[in-house]
Amino acid sequence: MSDLRTLYQEVILDHNKSPRNFRAMEDADMTLEGYNPLCGDHYMVYVKMDDDVLADVSFTGSGCAISKASASVMSTIVKNKTRQEAGKLFDQFHDLVTGKSAPGNKEELGRIAVFAGVSEFPARVKCASLAWHTLKAALEKQANPVTTE
Amino acid sequence: MTVHAGHEIVESARVLDVARLRKDFPILERTIHGKPLVYLDNAATTQKPLSVVEAEKSFYLTLNSNIHRGVHSLSEEATAAYEMVRETVRNFIGAAKTQEIIFVKGTTEGINLVAHSYGLKNIRNGDEILITGLEHHSNIVPWQILCERTGAVLKVIPLQDDGSISIDDATRLMSGRTKLLAIAHISNALGTVNPVKSIIRTAHEHNIPVLIDGAQAVAHRKVDVKDLDADFYVFSGHKMYGPTGIGVLYGKEDLLEGMPPYQGGGDMIKSVSFEKTVYNDLPYKFEAGTPNIAGVIGLGAAVNYLQGIDASALEAHETELLEFATTSLEQIDGIRIIGTAREKAGVLSFITKNVHPHDVGTIMDRDGIAVRTGHHCAQPVMDRFRIPATVRASLGMYNTKQEIDRMVESVRKVFEVFG
Numbered sequence: 001m002s003d004l005r006t007l008y009q010e011v012i013l014d015h016n017k018s019p020r021n022f023r024a025m026e027d028a029d030m031t032l033e034g035y036n037p038l039c040g041d042h043y044m045v046y047v048k049m050d051d052d053v054l055a056d057v058s059f060t061g062s063g064c065a066i067s068k069a070s071a072s073v074m075s076t077i078v079k080n081k082t083r084q085e086a087g088k089l090f091d092q093f094h095d096l097v098t099g100k101s102a103p104g105n106k107e108e109l110g111r112i113a114v115f116a117g118v119s120e121f122p123a124r125v126k127c128a129s130l131a132w133h134t135l136k137a138a139l140e141k142q143a144n145p146v147t148t149e
Numbered sequence: 150m151t152v153h154a155g156h157e158i159v160e161s162a163r164v165l166d167v168a169r170l171r172k173d174f175p176i177l178e179r180t181i182h183g184k185p186l187v188y189l190d191n192a193a194t195t196q197k198p199l200s201v202v203e204a205e206k207s208f209y210l211t212l213n214s215n216i217h218r219g220v221h222s223l224s225e226e227a228t229a230a231y232e233m234v235r236e237t238v239r240n241f242i243g244a245a246k247t248q249e250i251i252f253v254k255g256t257t258e259g260i261n262l263v264a265h266s267y268g269l270k271n272i273r274n275g276d277e278i279l280i281t282g283l284e285h286h287s288n289i290v291p292w293q294i295l296c297e298r299t300g301a302v303l304k305v306i307p308l309q310d311d312g313s314i315s316i317d318d319a320t321r322l323m324s325g326r327t328k329l330l331a332i333a334h335i336s337n338a339l340g341t342v343n344p345v346k347s348i349i350r351t352a353h354e355h356n357i358p359v360l361i362d363g364a365q366a367v368a369h370r371k372v373d374v375k376d377l378d379a380d381f382y383v384f385s386g387h388k389m390y391g392p393t394g395i396g397v398l399y400g401k402e403d404l405l406e407g408m409p410p411y412q413g414g415g416d417m418i419k420s421v422s423f424e425k426t427v428y429n430d431l432p433y434k435f436e437a438g439t440p441n442i443a444g445v446i447g448l449g450a451a452v453n454y455l456q457g458i459d460a461s462a463l464e465a466h467e468t469e470l471l472e473f474a475t476t477s478l479e480q481i482d483g484i485r486i487i488g489t490a491r492e493k494a495g496v497l498s499f500i501t502k503n504v505h506p507h508d509v510g511t512i513m514d515r516d517g518i519a520v521r522t523g524h525h526c527a528q529p530v531m532d533r534f535r536i537p538a539t540v541r542a543s544l545g546m547y548n549t550k551q552e553i554d555r556m557v558e559s560v561r562k563v564f565e566v567f568g
Contacts, residue, residue: 008566040537064505
């Protein structure tokens with residue numbers, strides 16, 4: 001049970017049950033689809049910009065607890081960040097779930113640190129990173145749906 | 150040369166000696182995350198008994214050479230071993246003639262062969278191809294491609310709430326325009342056993358030839374293509390305890406005779422010149438190129454293995470396990486079983502309230518339990534039940550009640566983790 005708890009942390013279970021910013025955004029500046037057809041995780045990510053700042057980020061869709069909690073946590077932490085700051089968070093998150101993160105920088109990682117356990121479950125990295133890759137592609141003005149499979 | 154002549158398992162008491170069978174499958178001794186493997190993904194692929202592995206190994210060590218070529222002894226022996234398996238398979242499915250047995254890569258290639266060869270020759274603009282709502286993608290997409298190329302229309306017999314199809318619905322959709330019916334014998338996603346014999350009879354009353362996708366059936370039910378009167382019957386080796394990359398297309402001789410080749414190349418010709426090529430006779434007309442010879446030898450060993458087991462004892466064992474698993478799972482709050490047809494084979498698809506199947510799959514994996522999660526290559530089935538995916542436990546001959554208990558315990562843990 002303990003190793004499962006490293007993946008399914010309370011924060012993750014909470015965000016899965018009550019996802020934050022879980023709504024469509026009609027006046028979004030960017031809207032992009034993230035879809036993993038093999039496993040069925042399927043989300044839309046919406047971004048409202050204010051100059052260089054992500055003024056609002058929301059999402060809709062469905063999928064497993066890891067993918068949904070990841071989208072929810074992401075939407076809360078990138079809000080009011082600049083593009084560059086959001087890009088840095090993406091890199092940190094990516095390193096964390098793929099096990100490339102340097103140990104001991106949990107403080108800096110803040111709320112995304114709860115996803116550290118994902119690196120021990122390689123099959124679930126694609127779930128955790130779907131929303132993040134979708135956001136990154138949206139910020140780069142890509143139009144094609146994103147997949148992490 | 151020893152093409153292993155199957156295992157000497159005689160089930161005189163008509164009760165499967167599962168403990169003894171399990172010894173034939175070394176992989177079952179493995180542990181996953183420190184726990185004994187419980188392999189419940191048999192609908193995806195079954196494990197292989199030692200006799201199958203050893204038959205392939207023995208082929209490469211003692212007999213390897215190309216078939217139907219050359220006069221040297223090794224080639225003759227390899228050819229004889231290969232052709233002996235054709236006879237073994239003929240006997241296994243009750244076909245009339247060995248030339249009705251075509252070796253293919255698997256079920257998918259078998260269906261594509263029929264769609265391409267029979268389909269392009271016989272199906273025209275405005276004709277209809279009939280399938281059902283529970284088909285695997287491999288029994289949908291080849292027909293869609295054929296429809297795109299010919300202008301034919303794909304019609305679908307609807308799936309009922311319990312995951313079965315009704316013969317009345319099927320009959321209603323048959324008409325003079327229907328030129329082929331393609332249907333699974335057993336559903337890979339739900340376990341439904343279709344009444345294929347009645348459906349074939351009805352289709353024949355309308356002069357409609359029928360292709361049966363038997364991928365999920367041959368390892369779990371006695372199949373007799375003559376008794377069924379199937380026009381085409383297709384299955385894979387790897388879902389019947391045999392190797393991957395080998396399968397069988399059975400077709401009635403007169404239908405196969407009338408069909409053009411699927412692929413051109415070596416072995417499928419009698420003579421080639423730049424002016425005219427004469428195609429080979431059945432079954433070689435459909436076996437272009439060097440085939441998966443070792444795979445065929447392994448398939449033969451798998452058939453021998455299955456034939457060493459009493460088919461009714463095997464079916465009874467899997468039915469009892471399915472009923473036990475169904476009853477046990479139904480006792481857990483928050484479980485919904487998808488596919489509750491009266492006639493079911495050993496497939497148990499279910500969803501867990503508020504927990505996505507992939508999370509269930511991860512938690513069960515940590516308990517050493519291999520189940521499939523996802524849409525099982527049957528997205529229309531998922532859409533029909535308005536769900537994205539299911540957890541699927543699928544049974545094989547070596548599964549036990551103790552393993553089902555471990556699965557059920559693990560499912561309970563899912564709800565503990567998710568509160």
